[in-house]
Every structure is written in structure tokens, then in C-alpha cells.
Amino acid sequence: MVTSIKILNTLKPPLRWVPEKKEITEDFLRSKSKDPNGPSYEDLTDGVNSVLQEAQRILGRCLPPQDPVGRETGLVVGYVQSGKTMSFETVISLARDNGYGLVIVLAGTKNNLRDQSEDRLKKDLGIDEGDNWYHYSNPTANSKTQIEDKIVAWKKKPTKKAILITVLKHGSHLDTLATLVKKLSVSDVPALIIDDESDQASLNTMAAKIRSGKAAPSEMSTTYEKICALRDVLPHHSYLQYTATPQANLLLAQTDLLNASFAELVTPGDAYTGGKSFFGKNTALVKEIPAEEVPGPSNTLTASPKSLLSALRYFLLACAQHALTRERKKDRNRSMMIHPAMATTSHTHYMGWLDKSLKTLKSFVEKQYKTRPNDVARRFQKEYDSLKKTYPKIKPLSELIAAMVDEVFGELNHVVVNGTKDAEKKIDWKATPYWILVGGAKLDRGYTVEGLCVTYMPRPLGTSPAADTLQQRARFFGYKRAYLGLCRVFVQKNVSEAFTEYVEHEEFVREALESSRGKPLTDWRRDFILTSMLKATRANVVGLGTRRIPANGWMVPDVLQRDDDAAKANRMLLLSVKEKWTAQYGSPINAAEFPQFKGARDSSPHFVLESIPLKAVLEDFLLEVKVKDPLDAEEHSAMLIAITSLLRKNPDLKADVFLMNNLVAGYRTRDEGRGVDAKHRFAPINQYFSQSEAAVNDRSFCSGERVSLQLRRFNLGTMQRDSGSADIKDITWFALHVPSKLRKDLLIEART
Incomplete structure (x- = not known):
């Protein structure tokens, strides 16, 4: 306890007070550690991320009772x-x-x-x-x-x-x-x-x-x-x-x-399996439900979908493995969840298909497994082979089939769980070890399905679904490390893609909250990675203004610098990064040496620093450049988040840096935009890219495979085709290009 208090007293920012573990908390934790399926006492109490210390942190940020x-x-x-x-x-x-x-x-x-x-x-x-x-x-x-x-x-x-x-x-x-x-x-x-x-x-x-x-x-x-x-x-x-x-x-x-x-x-224990476990590397755990096997207004099904029958066979094999290896007082349940549309009529259809399919399969196995064992084995062979790859210690198929007959079929209950009068109101998990639940909303958010092993979720993704709603359907997450290889999740292809994208979004949010842990949340800008497939949440509860910005293609500042100090700082930054990168990565190469940039000329005014570490581009330039315009700053935030996310997945990514006109200052006019008169010293730039009629123009100078950064200088004035009217000299400008293969979608808190 002394060590725990010492650790809690060193937290930054400090707790308001340090709650002490006394008799009641001690009794509670001791009791939970005795649960056959629960964590050990040491897991509950030892370490910075233990259940106890995190609870002390949470309560320690609350009002002290003596206040x-x-x-x-x-x-x-x-x-x-x-x-x-x-x-x-x-x-x-x-x-x-x-x-x-x-x-x-x-x-x-x-x-x-x-x-x-x-x-x-x-x-x-x-x-x-x-x-x-x-x-x-x-x-x-x-x-x-x-x-x-x-x-x-x-x-x-x-x-x-x-x-x-x-x-x-x-x-x-x-x-x-x-x-x-x-x-x-x-x-x-x-x-x-x-x-x-x-x-x-x-x-x-x-x-x-x-x-x-x-x-x-x-x-x-x-x-x-x-x-x-x-x-x-x-x-x-x-x-x-x-x-x-x-x-x-x-x-x-x-x-x-x-x-x-x-x-x-709340930090999960080591046995936890969540989005990364199912939609990260273990893609074998996720099975596709073909669109033609999902009933709808234009797709009437007269028999059980083949994917539903496969899911049932996976589940029966998992139950048989459980029957042969389980400890009676530990990990006592295995369950399957069928989660179709919200309407209870769909639950009736799936329950009917399940009931008929289960009876047919049960009759076939029980009648044939002794006299025609090979025929029975063939019925389960595909699913068994798949399970063998993800759970190598699975019992031989013949033993599993025998266990189905001897125990699983007799102890299997399948029920509807929804709001209808005849539905199961409360599952008695101790009554029998094996359950199949069919339902909608009542099997959604917050509901715990004990020992959930196989999920069949034909629910469509819908139009512009909310990320939080989608994630709350994931009842198949949980403490399943010991039998993860026996788990399967059946969803439509676009649902699987949405879950995969959600994992990145979720990890980004958690990392941001981790870095802000205990600090005033008002200090944290709500900037998220969020796939264009999803919206963050239902629109009616959102009180903050947000913008969706795709980091895809060109991202070009419009105003960039709003004061002379920022312009000076960026001018010095440009000189320093050119010198640093040239020293570290070699002299720039004339772009004409690359066939795709040669165009109509034998030489190019533009030069390239090729294959610079993207991390260096981020740390040396993008994080240092002064972006003072509010709307530009929002897009710049999106840019930084996108690049950081790409580097998190692949720290070795490279970038190409284009020194436009070899950093000789060109001339651009200021424009009336964003409600600012063109004569205003820091009005928006009239245009970034030149409109050259040549086959290759400024917009073309980027890589199709890597992130590209264009650096350039401008003299800014108010008169068209009159460089003598420039009243701001040597202004630094840049543009970033993200190829479509590296696209990231961002949801950014709008600046007021």
C-alpha cells in the first residue's frame, strides 16, 4: 500500500487527493480474485495500470469527501x-x-x-x-x-x-x-x-x-x-x-x-481481445457474409443462408472442444449470437432457419456418425480445417463429433432475446453451458454474452453510420485470449472494413486521452482520424463545430501567415531545412532527370530531394512551420494527424521534397477571399499552382507512391502581372500531397 500511495503521489498533474484502500475495497478485490474466471489478486492490485491504481486515479480526480x-x-x-x-x-x-x-x-x-x-x-x-x-x-x-x-x-x-x-x-x-x-x-x-x-x-x-x-x-x-x-x-x-x-x-x-x-x-488485462485482435492481423477470425445471403426488400431468402450454416458448424465444433476440455467451475459457457436487423420479424425468420437447420444437422450427425463417420466428418471438414489453423491444439475431428452427440446437442439452448412477449427475458447462464441467442437491440450496447464464441451479424452498415453505434455492436470483444482461435465473426464485407477503420480511430482517441490524462479536457482539441465510411456519433448531441478534412491529394494553405513575425520565422525555417536535408540526404536533383517531370522542356526549374524520411519532414518542417490563419490551421492539424498516423503504422516511410523554382521567389497576387480585401497585407493568395499550358505543370510535381512536400518562395503584391508591385518579399509557402493509397480522413474541431 505504501508503494501504491507513493506512485499515486508522483502523478502529473497531481491527484486532488489519494483514496486509500481499506477493508471494504480489500474484501472486494479478494472476492473478485477468487472468481474462477477472474484475475489474480496481484493483477488487480499491482502496477500502475492495475484495476486498483486506476480506480484510485479516477476517484482521486473527483471531489475529496472532506471538501x-x-x-x-x-x-x-x-x-x-x-x-x-x-x-x-x-x-x-x-x-x-x-x-x-x-x-x-x-x-x-x-x-x-x-x-x-x-x-x-x-x-x-x-x-x-x-x-x-x-x-x-x-x-x-x-x-x-x-x-x-x-x-x-x-x-x-x-x-x-x-x-x-x-x-x-x-x-x-x-x-x-x-x-x-x-x-x-x-x-x-x-x-x-x-x-x-x-x-x-x-x-x-x-x-x-x-x-x-x-x-x-x-x-x-x-x-x-x-x-x-x-x-x-x-x-x-x-x-x-x-x-x-x-x-x-x-x-x-x-x-x-x-x-x-x-x-x-480503463486498461484491459492481458487476456483481453478487442478490435485489434479481430480486425488487425487475425483476419482469419472474420468471415464474410455475401450480400446475396442477406435478406432484404429485393432479396427474398427461402432457406437458411449458407454462411449461417457454416457459423453453426463452427459453433458446434467450439462447443465440442469446450465439452472435452472445460473445467466445470471455470469458463463454463460457450455461446453464439445471431444479431440481424432491429425489427423483431427478422429475429423470427432467423430463429426459424436456426431451429430447422439445427434439427436437421443434429439428426444427421446422431444417425450417421457411427455407421458413416466419413460423411459426417466431411460436413464439418472445412470449418475444422479453419479452426485447426487458428487453434492448433483443437481435438481430433472424430472426438469433437462424438462430444456433440454425447453432450453438446443435449445441453444446447437456442432462444430469442428481444422485446416481444414470448422472448427470453433473462438468460440463466448456469442452467446449461451452451446457448444461441437471436436478437437485436437487447443484445447490443452493454449486454454481456457469456463465453461468446461465434457471432453472426448480417446487419447492414447502413448509410452514414455512427462510429460509436457500430463499435457497441461488438459484443464479441472480451476476455477470450485462451480460446480466441475458436472464435469467428460473420459480417458483411463493408461492415468488416468499417470495423478495421474504427480500430485506428479508437487507438488514436485513446492515445490522445492518454497524453491528456488528468489534464483539463478543455485544453485538448477534438481532432480525430475517422474513416469517411463513418460519422463520429449521432448529430443531434454534437455541441462542438467540426470539419471533415480528407488528407488525400493536395493540401495547400490559403493565407498561412497572418503576421510579419511568422513570415520571418518561416523564412528562416526554409533556409535551415534546405541546408540540413542537403547535408544529410544529398544535393537536390533537377526534376527533368525524372521522365514523369520532363514535360516539354529539356530542363526543369524545379529540384527534388528524393526519399527523405517522412519522420524528418514531419519533425523538421511540418511541426515547426508557423500556420497562423485559423482555417489553414485546421487543415494543418489534419495534416499532422494524418502523417503521424502513417508513421505509426510504418515508421520507415519516405517522402519526396520538391524545391519549386529552386526556391527562387516567384510572383503571386493577393486575392479577395475569406472576407478580406485583396489590399490587406495578409489576404489569401490568388493561386498556388501555375497554370502553365505545358504537359507538366506545377501540380504535377509529386510522387504517386510517397508523400510529397513542395517548398517555394513568393513575392506577394496586388497587381496582376506586375512583380514590381510586390510589397511582401520572400514569403515561404508549402503544399503537401498525400497519394490516394495513403489517404486518411480526419474530423477536426472547428476553430472559432
Whole structure:
């Protein structure tokens, strides 16, 4: 504990206070370490990124319990299915140990999610044992006297049981709770609010209209208004927004009442498998659902899609492997999820196909596996061979088929999970080890499918889908390292591509948050890598202005320098980089020596520094050049992010640098643009590229394979074809070209 406190005391920026691990947190962590499927005690408590130390960091950024009235808002970001619940349970335990008397958990927008959260909290925090907590679920006015008595008792002796409230994130329940809390004696009771899946429902859906002036600044959507009302009746509280998809939270207006002031991260354990595991190098784990096998208005299917039958065979083999090797009290489940469109009619269709296919396959295997074993083996051979490549220690196929007959078929349940009357309301995972779930929204965000092994998700990508919505469908992420090779994900091709692109976006956001960890979030510009296939989040909650900028083709500043000091600094920078790069990488070569640049002349006025490390171009020039115009600065930010991203994937990338006119200053006129008179000293440049009629003109001087940087000088004036009118001499200008094969799409926070 002394070592832990010492580490926490050295964090920069420093914590507000250092929560101590006492008896309740110790008991909680010891209990979790005894879970057959849980991490060890050392994994939970040792190291900077352990569950305990990250929870101490999170709570340590919140209001200290001994402080006077106040409020704090923090954002906590994890991966999908990575341990966010474990994190906030640890935070709750620390809060209880360190003098918080009231904890409120906003536990999802659907009853099945609230039930799932409540069941886990009761089990993990020992609520039913009655030693540390009084628990109230969706309390009403009828609970006032009980809760008030408990608060009075807690005030007399804060080491007694504290109050834990779980509430459905729904306007009416939140309103009831706020009305109740207002009548309680909570003025000197430190409180903690945990908003699970905080990017869903909590945020103000009027934000975009407020930003555009179509709604008054005071306009609020219902759930948002009720959360704000609940916070208003808690004089001393901290509000923690937990999510795996923080795009919406990060794009709130700075004045938004739920805008976080700090961010912390949840680091997954070594056994975690997320986007990088499925959509990085392990492409064998992802299988394509052909478009013709997805039912739709113009594509009627009369029988089970072949890809669905293949997914079923993969799942049965994985279950058989599990049956032959499992420890009865550990890793007890294997499951398959069929996740079609949201409409429940589609669930009925898939359930019908599944039911028929399963019966047919079961009958065939049970009747033939002894008398015609080769015929049965052939039915599974393709899937078995695929699994053998990704999970080499899989049992022989003959043993797996026998295990299907002896155990798997008899213990397999397949059910619909949705909002219809006859659907399964609550899965009893202990009842049987093998499950196939068919459903839509109820199997989406926040829902944990135990032992999920095979996912069949024919849902289309849709038009302009939100990145956060797509990622929340990834129920197949989680702690699966031990059996990752047995997992398969079936999706349409464009969905797989979108997930692949999302992984880069997600890692970029996490790295940015890591570098800003604990610092005021207002200091961090919201600039993201985001594929053009996706939008960041639903538009109605976005309170910040943003621009989408593709780093593809030419990116040319329009105004660039807005003052004489910047112009002077850039002039000196240009001279220094030419000297440095020439010394390190050789003298520039006349561009005419390259066939593609020769054009109509035997020589060229332009010279090339070929194959310079892109990292040097970034560090020596792009990061140093002064870009003072706000709109140019936005594009420059996009440029820097794009180049950094390319180097992250391939640090050895090269670039070509073109010294236009061998850096002899040409003449350009200033233009009226961006609302600036052409006579203004720093008006936009009239044009960058020359309009030469030759076959090769200035725009042509770039590489089709590598990033290209053009450097040049201009004398700027106001008169066409009159270089004598130039009143700004030796202005440095540049342009960057990104070939289409290296394209990056950026979402940039608009500068005001």
C-alpha cells in the first residue's frame, strides 16, 4: 500500500487527493480474485495500470469527501467488454472506504441491462450479505423514511453501511429519484454518481440545434434534463461518465452541463481481445457474409443462408472442444449470437432457419456418425480445417463429433432475446453451458454474452453510420485470449472494413486521452482520424463545430501567415531545412532527370530531394512551420494527424521534397477571399499552382507512391502581372500531397 500511495503521489498533474484502500475495497478485490474466471489478486492490485491504481486515479480526480459543497465531472473510457464494470465497482468500494455516503448508479436504458448490472453489483459488492450497503432499486417516495433513517445513521457513524441506489436511465425514474433525493438530508453527504454507458441517452439531443441557433441555450431533452436535476439536488457530488465509445461525450460544447473536466482510462488485462485482435492481423477470425445471403426488400431468402450454416458448424465444433476440455467451475459457457436487423420479424425468420437447420444437422450427425463417420466428418471438414489453423491444439475431428452427440446437442439452448412477449427475458447462464441467442437491440450496447464464441451479424452498415453505434455492436470483444482461435465473426464485407477503420480511430482517441490524462479536457482539441465510411456519433448531441478534412491529394494553405513575425520565422525555417536535408540526404536533383517531370522542356526549374524520411519532414518542417490563419490551421492539424498516423503504422516511410523554382521567389497576387480585401497585407493568395499550358505543370510535381512536400518562395503584391508591385518579399509557402493509397480522413474541431 505504501508503494501504491507513493506512485499515486508522483502523478502529473497531481491527484486532488489519494483514496486509500481499506477493508471494504480489500474484501472486494479478494472476492473478485477468487472468481474462477477472474484475475489474480496481484493483477488487480499491482502496477500502475492495475484495476486498483486506476480506480484510485479516477476517484482521486473527483471531489475529496472532506471538501465543502461542489461538483465534478469526469469521463472514464475503456474498450468494449474490457472491464468497465470492474473498474467502477472498485471506485464504488474506494468511495465507501473513504467517506462517501451515497452512490447512485445509472444502470442502462433497458430493464435487461439494469437487471444485469444490479445482479452483478449485488454479487460483487456483497450487497445481499448486508454488511456494507443498503441497496435501493428505482426507489420511490415510499422509500423516503427508510433512506432518511439510513442517512442519519450514516452521519452518526460513517463506517456504518452506506446507501447504493440503482436506477433505470429513463426520464420518469430519474425524475422520481431527484424528487426523492431533494427531500433527504444530503447536504453534507458526499455522493458519487456512476453513469454506465454514459454516451447513450444521457446527453442533450438538443445540442446541435442550440449550436446552430435553432434552439435556446436552455433547451434540454428529457433524460438529460432529469440527470441535471438529480445533480442539482446533490450539493456535494462527483459524476463519472463510463463508456467505451466516448465520441459523443468528447464533442459536447464546452458550456454543456455534462461536459467532463477530466478523463481517465480503463486498461484491459492481458487476456483481453478487442478490435485489434479481430480486425488487425487475425483476419482469419472474420468471415464474410455475401450480400446475396442477406435478406432484404429485393432479396427474398427461402432457406437458411449458407454462411449461417457454416457459423453453426463452427459453433458446434467450439462447443465440442469446450465439452472435452472445460473445467466445470471455470469458463463454463460457450455461446453464439445471431444479431440481424432491429425489427423483431427478422429475429423470427432467423430463429426459424436456426431451429430447422439445427434439427436437421443434429439428426444427421446422431444417425450417421457411427455407421458413416466419413460423411459426417466431411460436413464439418472445412470449418475444422479453419479452426485447426487458428487453434492448433483443437481435438481430433472424430472426438469433437462424438462430444456433440454425447453432450453438446443435449445441453444446447437456442432462444430469442428481444422485446416481444414470448422472448427470453433473462438468460440463466448456469442452467446449461451452451446457448444461441437471436436478437437485436437487447443484445447490443452493454449486454454481456457469456463465453461468446461465434457471432453472426448480417446487419447492414447502413448509410452514414455512427462510429460509436457500430463499435457497441461488438459484443464479441472480451476476455477470450485462451480460446480466441475458436472464435469467428460473420459480417458483411463493408461492415468488416468499417470495423478495421474504427480500430485506428479508437487507438488514436485513446492515445490522445492518454497524453491528456488528468489534464483539463478543455485544453485538448477534438481532432480525430475517422474513416469517411463513418460519422463520429449521432448529430443531434454534437455541441462542438467540426470539419471533415480528407488528407488525400493536395493540401495547400490559403493565407498561412497572418503576421510579419511568422513570415520571418518561416523564412528562416526554409533556409535551415534546405541546408540540413542537403547535408544529410544529398544535393537536390533537377526534376527533368525524372521522365514523369520532363514535360516539354529539356530542363526543369524545379529540384527534388528524393526519399527523405517522412519522420524528418514531419519533425523538421511540418511541426515547426508557423500556420497562423485559423482555417489553414485546421487543415494543418489534419495534416499532422494524418502523417503521424502513417508513421505509426510504418515508421520507415519516405517522402519526396520538391524545391519549386529552386526556391527562387516567384510572383503571386493577393486575392479577395475569406472576407478580406485583396489590399490587406495578409489576404489569401490568388493561386498556388501555375497554370502553365505545358504537359507538366506545377501540380504535377509529386510522387504517386510517397508523400510529397513542395517548398517555394513568393513575392506577394496586388497587381496582376506586375512583380514590381510586390510589397511582401520572400514569403515561404508549402503544399503537401498525400497519394490516394495513403489517404486518411480526419474530423477536426472547428476553430472559432
